[in-house]
Amino acid sequence: MNILCVGVGGQGTVLASKLIAQMAMLNGDDIDTAETIGMAQKGGSVVSHIRINKGVCSPLMPKGKADLVIAFEVIEAIRTLPYCNENTKFLINEKIIKPFSLDNTKDMLFKDYFNYLDNKGFKIISVNTDKIAKELNNSKIRNVALVAYAIKYKLINYSVDSLKNAVKNIVKPKFVDLNIKAIDMVINN
Amino acid sequence: MEKRFLLGNEAIALAAIHSGIALASGYPGTPSTEIMEAIANNKPNGLYVEWSTNEKAALEIAAGASYCGARTIVTMKQVGLNVASDPLMSLAYVGVEGGMCIVVADDPGPISSQTEQDTRTFGAYSKLPVLDPSSPEEAYHMTIFAFELSEKIKRPVILRPTTRVCHAYKSFDVFDYNNTIKKGTFVKDTARWVIFPKASYLNHIALEELRFSLSDEFSKSSFNKHINNNQKIGIATNGISYAYVNEALNGSNAYNLLKIGTPYPFPEKLAIEFLSNVSEVFIFEELDPYIERELLIIAGKYNLNVKIHGKLDKTNSLAGENTPENIAKFLNIAETSNGLSIDIPLPVRPPSLCSGCPHRASFYAVKQAMKGKNAIFNGDIGCYTLGNAMPLNMVDTCLCMGADITLAQGINKVDESAICFSFIGDSTFFASGLTGIVNAVYNKANITIIVLDNSTTAMTGNQPHPGIPFTLSGDVAKAISIPKVLEAVGLDEVITLSPFEQDKAIEAVKEISAKQGVKAIIFKAPCVFLSKAKAPYYINEKCIKCNKCIREIGCPAIAFKNDKVVIDEDMCNGCGLCKGLCPVKAINQREV
Numbered sequence: 001m002n003i004l005c006v007g008v009g010g011q012g013t014v015l016a017s018k019l020i021a022q023m024a025m026l027n028g029d030d031i032d033t034a035e036t037i038g039m040a041q042k043g044g045s046v047v048s049h050i051r052i053n054k055g056v057c058s059p060l061m062p063k064g065k066a067d068l069v070i071a072f073e074v075i076e077a078i079r080t081l082p083y084c085n086e087n088t089k090f091l092i093n094e095k096i097i098k099p100f101s102l103d104n105t106k107d108m109l110f111k112d113y114f115n116y117l118d119n120k121g122f123k124i125i126s127v128n129t130d131k132i133a134k135e136l137n138n139s140k141i142r143n144v145a146l147v148a149y150a151i152k153y154k155l156i157n158y159s160v161d162s163l164k165n166a167v168k169n170i171v172k173p174k175f176v177d178l179n180i181k182a183i184d185m186v187i188n189n
Numbered sequence: 190m191e192k193r194f195l196l197g198n199e200a201i202a203l204a205a206i207h208s209g210i211a212l213a214s215g216y217p218g219t220p221s222t223e224i225m226e227a228i229a230n231n232k233p234n235g236l237y238v239e240w241s242t243n244e245k246a247a248l249e250i251a252a253g254a255s256y257c258g259a260r261t262i263v264t265m266k267q268v269g270l271n272v273a274s275d276p277l278m279s280l281a282y283v284g285v286e287g288g289m290c291i292v293v294a295d296d297p298g299p300i301s302s303q304t305e306q307d308t309r310t311f312g313a314y315s316k317l318p319v320l321d322p323s324s325p326e327e328a329y330h331m332t333i334f335a336f337e338l339s340e341k342i343k344r345p346v347i348l349r350p351t352t353r354v355c356h357a358y359k360s361f362d363v364f365d366y367n368n369t370i371k372k373g374t375f376v377k378d379t380a381r382w383v384i385f386p387k388a389s390y391l392n393h394i395a396l397e398e399l400r401f402s403l404s405d406e407f408s409k410s411s412f413n414k415h416i417n418n419n420q421k422i423g424i425a426t427n428g429i430s431y432a433y434v435n436e437a438l439n440g441s442n443a444y445n446l447l448k449i450g451t452p453y454p455f456p457e458k459l460a461i462e463f464l465s466n467v468s469e470v471f472i473f474e475e476l477d478p479y480i481e482r483e484l485l486i487i488a489g490k491y492n493l494n495v496k497i498h499g500k501l502d503k504t505n506s507l508a509g510e511n512t513p514e515n516i517a518k519f520l521n522i523a524e525t526s527n528g529l530s531i532d533i534p535l536p537v538r539p540p541s542l543c544s545g546c547p548h549r550a551s552f553y554a555v556k557q558a559m560k561g562k563n564a565i566f567n568g569d570i571g572c573y574t575l576g577n578a579m580p581l582n583m584v585d586t587c588l589c590m591g592a593d594i595t596l597a598q599g600i601n602k603v604d605e606s607a608i609c610f611s612f613i614g615d616s617t618f619f620a621s622g623l624t625g626i627v628n629a630v631y632n633k634a635n636i637t638i639i640v641l642d643n644s645t646t647a648m649t650g651n652q653p654h655p656g657i658p659f660t661l662s663g664d665v666a667k668a669i670s671i672p673k674v675l676e677a678v679g680l681d682e683v684i685t686l687s688p689f690e691q692d693k694a695i696e697a698v699k700e701i702s703a704k705q706g707v708k709a710i711i712f713k714a715p716c717v718f719l720s721k722a723k724a725p726y727y728i729n730e731k732c733i734k735c736n737k738c739i740r741e742i743g744c745p746a747i748a749f750k751n752d753k754v755v756i757d758e759d760m761c762n763g764c765g766l767c768k769g770l771c772p773v774k775a776i777n778q779r780e781v
Binding site for chain 1: 223301324352357435513536538540542579648745748752759
């Protein structure tokens with residue numbers, strides 16, 4: 001399976017990618033990922049390539065081969081199209097981050113970009129993580145929430161328990177409970 | 190043996206620890222930084238780690254320990270090797286006692302670097318062995334081998350991963366090497382440790398001889414592969430491109446294959462075997478046409494009738510990264526795809542200063558103070574290079590670490606009417622700024638130095654430096670005071686203040702830049718990654734949509750949405766810079 005996890009630098013895509021990889025490890029699957037680490041993490045476009053059980057292969061997937069796109073931001077979801085095919089599924093966080101431009105009077109709305117993708121006929125699930133972030137008073141838990149949604153909607157084939165175990169293995173101890181709470185909120189809603 | 194999921198850089202770190210290193214030193218730089226961090230996070234008792242002030246210092250420190258017989262690792266990015274090149278070239282001649290692995294991470298693209306230089310070429314120039322891993326797993330095995338080889342030949346060995354290997358995670362089996370840490374003793378031997386022309390002549394011969402003996406040994410190395418599928422066309426490749434080739438071949442035997450994991454000394458015998466069996470060769474490698482040149486030399490030397498295609502005949506692109514699909518298309522075995530196309534205009538998203546970043550406030554203060562004046566803003570390497578973006582547009586030059594200080598001096602010597610500013614970060618100040626500042630004082634320069642002190646090395650992910658009261662291993666350190674250093678070297682005036690006190694900051698810049706001589710303002714405020722966000726700001730109904738807050742400072746948290754100017758309160762760090770700009774006082778802070 002090939003998964004792209006995309007967003008804007010600072011949103012936490014790397015942790016989401018690590019959680020998926022950790023679940024794959026716990027499941028005994030072979031896993032390769034490629035991360036964007038460096039300058040782009042300061043507000044640029046960031047992409048994680050996640051490849052599960054692909055045998056001897058490159059950490060970057062070739063174009064047209066993504067099975068699933070997990071997007072933290074809608075413009076970045078569209079930017080993955082060269083990696084997609086007609087069967088690619090999308091999980092999109094209902095968020096738009098407008099990049100700075102001097103012509104900043106033009107509006108950019110989530111729904112316009114979302115509709116562009118939707119009109120192409122993909123299977124898309126969009127989720128709103130605002131409520132969970134607000135309730136837990138932490139905007140950083142959106143990444144674990146998105147992975148939980150991917151499990152809830154059976155976009156990835158791992159269990160809720162394996163996500164919780166992954167959290168215990170890689171999230172800093174003092175944030176584990178908060179992350180577990182976020183997972184439960186997603187699953188029980 | 191256990192299965193681990195490791196970042197390429199963590200694999201290198203783990204292999205170094207498994208090899209029993211006693212000392213690790215380095216300077217942060219993408220894509221190499223995580224190696225030192227992983228060593229520090231997993232270090233056994235008795236292993237010494239440090240972030241050194243720069244790469245030259247790091248290399249010399251490791252060399253000293255290796256002279257004593259201890260195993261050492263040094264890490265840096267490719268441009269760091271330029272800084273460390275002075276000790277490197279001499280150390281190749283002098284050699285070491287304990288195994289020494291110099292990790293230099295290259296950055297094809299470049300993704301986060303100034304240049305696309307190739308450490309295989311640099312390594313060959315230094316005449317030291319170079320190992321070139323194609324995966325995190327191979328990086329692990331090559332690091333283990335690097336120490337063994339280094340101890341055998343008594344010279345450092347260079348490991349040069351590229352970004353896609355450094356920043357790839359892979360699950361693989363890790364073996365239980367448990368070399369205990371061996372410290373050492375310095376044994377006096379002036380003929381060995383003191384570099385002199387006569388000894389250098391002999392060492393030069395030894396280095397050249399080593400090229401021949403290692404070339405033969407490497408022809409048998411498992412890091413190199415020749416797969417003869419009895420085809421007339423061959424593919425030669427290395428590093429991450431080898432992974433792309435494998436993916437595209439998917440088990441096909443349509444080509445003969447040569448994979449080079451030891452670029453220097455080049456495995457000549459293996460290459461002859463490869464070249465003798467094909468009539469045409471296509472080469473996939475990033476950065477320099479290194480393998481291509483070696484194969485051309487060997488084909489010429491042995492009069493082999495083979496056509497060689499790569500960058501030198503412009504078959505392949507001259508710069509940038511290879512990609513899996515480009516190689517797949519070229520090899521034309523399986524169906525390849527271009528994916529789907531994007532048929533609406535998408536806004537580009539270049540990296541930018543974070544919301545709440547103190548550098549934004551510093552740049553804005555200097556910009557305000559210099560409005561209408563002939564001022565030149567010399568920038569440097571770090572997050573603050575991003576001050577070049579619109580609307581700040583506050584970086585007129587950026588060359589290499591420390592050059593902001595010295596370029597400003599050169600410009601002012603011939604363009605005397607220009608008010609020359611040097612913007613330097615706190616980590617860069619210690620890494621390469623000091624000698625330039627001493628030069629400025631001694632040679633009576635006329636510059637204003639702006640130290641952007643955010644109390645960290647921010648761009649590479651917040652590493653400590655000599656101005657911070659703790660070290661990489663978490664020990665308490667004696668932080669070196671930047672203002673005291675500046676006063677000690679004889680600056681005419683040194684002021685420290687917070688850039689968020691905009692009015693004071695603007696006045697200070699006006700006042701100090703009008704004076705002659707070398708003077709400095711230290712804008713001190715912590716990186717947003719180090720400080721807890723304050724309550725966010727919001728824009729109320731008094732807003733007249735003049736967009737001044739957007740146009741002037743380019744904060745990523747402020748945008749025009751649904752016919753309103755709004756602050757994304759998730760992104761806002763509560764710095765309040767925008768509040769001061771608003772002509773109708775429509776920007777206020779939320780109550781906590």
